Amino acid sequence: MAKTTSFSCNACGAVHSKWSGRCDACGEWNSIVEDAGISTGPAKASLGNAKGKRVPLTNLTTEEAPPQRTMSGxxxxxxxxxxxxxxxxxxLVGGDPGIGKSTLLLQAAAAFARKGLKTIYVSGEEASAQVRLRAERLGLSDAPVQLAAETNLRDILTTIEAERPRLVIIDSIQTMWSDSVGSAPGSVSQVRAAAHELTSFAKRAGVSIILVGHVTKDGQIAGPRVVEHMVDTVLYFEGERGHQFRILRAVKNRFGxxxxxxxxxxxxGGLSEVLNPSALFLSERGTPSAGSVVFSGIEGTRPVLVELQALVAPSPHSQPRRAVVGWDGARLAxxxxxxxxxxxxxxxxxxxxxxxAGGMKISEPAADLAVAAALLSAREDTALPADTVVFGEISLSAALRPVGQSENRLKEAQKLGFSSAILPAGGKSGSGNGMNLTRVSDLTGFVGDIFGAG
Structure with a gap:
């Protein structure tokens, strides 16, 4: 049987049938390398006459104990x-360079170690002395965390197998090097092979492993997307350099x-927890002005209030600008x-x-009405009342659609001192527990009733 060879791009991960100097997918030069398989497949297409062992089968009513969890504190x-x-x-934890991934995971390692989990922190980017300096600055020097500075995957797995820890942190997966793959560290083949070996070892040995992943300029975790499919949980650590807020977001979680x-x-002194994000995001909000609207959103199971700011000004150019920070530009259009x-x-x-405001990123359609209110407020130079929150989804027919968890949105707003809300008619929003609710059925009525424009 002829050997099948494939090539992939180190920059974007695109697969090619033959080598070339330039990747057709992303345009990078000299980025295509030959893929070396993790393991050699069978020599024949068929398994032959040899039989394997039977796999035990269960049904959906079989009861099993829930997975054991350890709280970090x-x-x-x-x-x-x-x-x-x-x-x-x-x-798998990803985030922009300098956003605080290593700080977060060092604090997490110290917290789990103090809870009794034997923890090993493996750094492939920094020397052990640098990690100790960071721990000293964060006040974590007394935590029983074991350190290692190594990139050879075989040596790391041998050490983990001998030490038998409960938690291992690998910082980062792009620096790991496997001697079974003939390509440079950080390449698609190396990242895929290292992630496969580490995740397989975690399941086999009962060790929890946290991998740090670099991100591309588009904000996606660098390397093949198959790495995100291998792991159980994918977390993104987000934030703006100019803001002190950092958001850890789960985009995949098989256990939650x-x-x-x-x-x-x-x-x-490091990262401190924010138990009331809404109050923090609104803490810098001054006197309400035109273009400022408070949106009551839902992130996962948590209601979060954030301020949306809009500015509408005459354009000196033939093509007016549409600039968006923290929201979808296509949805603004x-x-x-x-x-x-x-x-x-x-x-x-x-x-x-x-x-x-605050470096938050919003993706849910429930922000449509708040964005429209901010745009109209800025255009008409009319400020909404300071004690009002807005949420609702807008359809292409200008009808307003109810959104989920309206009760939780209103409770969070009332807890922070808001006394009125503008929301779509219909839906299960209840009475608002004493809040003054303004229900609107379409965007045309909203424009006429709230702003007197049309």
């Missing part, structure tokens, strides 16, 4: 993990809810189109700027 981290660290699980978030604040086509409010010749 860091409430925000335990929340994102779904209630603590699961034994023999593999986690996805899209759960934990909020931290970067301080001189849709809201502008609905306002112009259905409500007769043009934004032609006007620059539009939209910002989510």
């Amino acid at each position: 860091l409430a925000e981290l335990d929340r994102v993990l779904g209630g603590g660290l699961v034994e023999a699980s593999a986690l 809810p996805a899209d759960e978030i934990g909020v931290f604040e970067m301080t001189g 849709m809201i502008l189109a609905v306002l112009e086509a259905r409500c007769g409010i043009p934004f032609t010749g006007l620059d539009v700027y939209l910002n989510v």
Whole structure:
């Protein structure tokens, strides 16, 4: 049987049937290398006459004990993990350079070690002395964490097998090198092979492993996407360099809810937990002005209030600008189109700027009505009342659709001192527990009733 050879791009992971100097997918030069398989497949297409052992089968009613979890004591981290660290699980943590991944994981390692878990921290990017200096700065020098500075995967696995720890942190997966793969560290083949070996070892030996992953300029974890499929949990550590807020977001979790978030604040002594994110995101909000609207959103199971800021100004250019920070630019274009086509409010010749205050990133459609309110407030130079929150989804017909968990959104708003809310008609929003609720059925009525425009 002829040997099948494949090639992949180190930059984007695209697979090619033959080598070439330039990747057709991303345009990078000299980035295509030959893939070396993790293991050699069977010599024949068929398994032959040799029989294997039967696999035990169970049904859906079979009762098994829930996976054993260990709480770190860091409430925000335990929340994102779904209630603590699961034994023999593999986690992948990604984030921008300098955002605080190593700081977070060193604090987590110290917290788990103090809870009784034997913990090993393996750094492939820093020397052990650098990790100790960071631990000293964070006040973690007394934590029983064992350190190692190594990139050879075979040596690391041998050490883990001999030490038998309960938790291993690998910082980072892109620095690991396997001698069974003939390519440079950080390449697609090396990352895939190292992730496969580490996750397989975690399941086989009952060790929890946390992998740190670099991200690309698009914010995705670098390397092949198959790595995210291998692990049990994928976490993203997000934040803006100019803000002290950091958000740990679960985008995949086999042992808990996805899209759960934990909020931290970067301080001189490391990352501190934020138990009330809404109050923190609104702490810098001054006197309400035109273009400022408070949106009551849901992140995972947690209601979060954030401020949306909009600015509409005459454009000196023939093509007006549409700048968005923290929200989807395509959805902003849709809201502008609905306002112009259905409500007769043009934004032609006007620059539009939209910002989510505090470095927060919003993805749920429930922010549509709050964005529209911010745009109209900025355009009409009319401020909404300071004690009002807004949420609702807008359809292309300008109808307002109810959103989920309205009761939780209203309770969070009332807890922070808001006394009125603007929300879509219908849905299970209840009475609002004494809040003044303004229900609107379509965007046209919202424009006329709230802003007197149309």
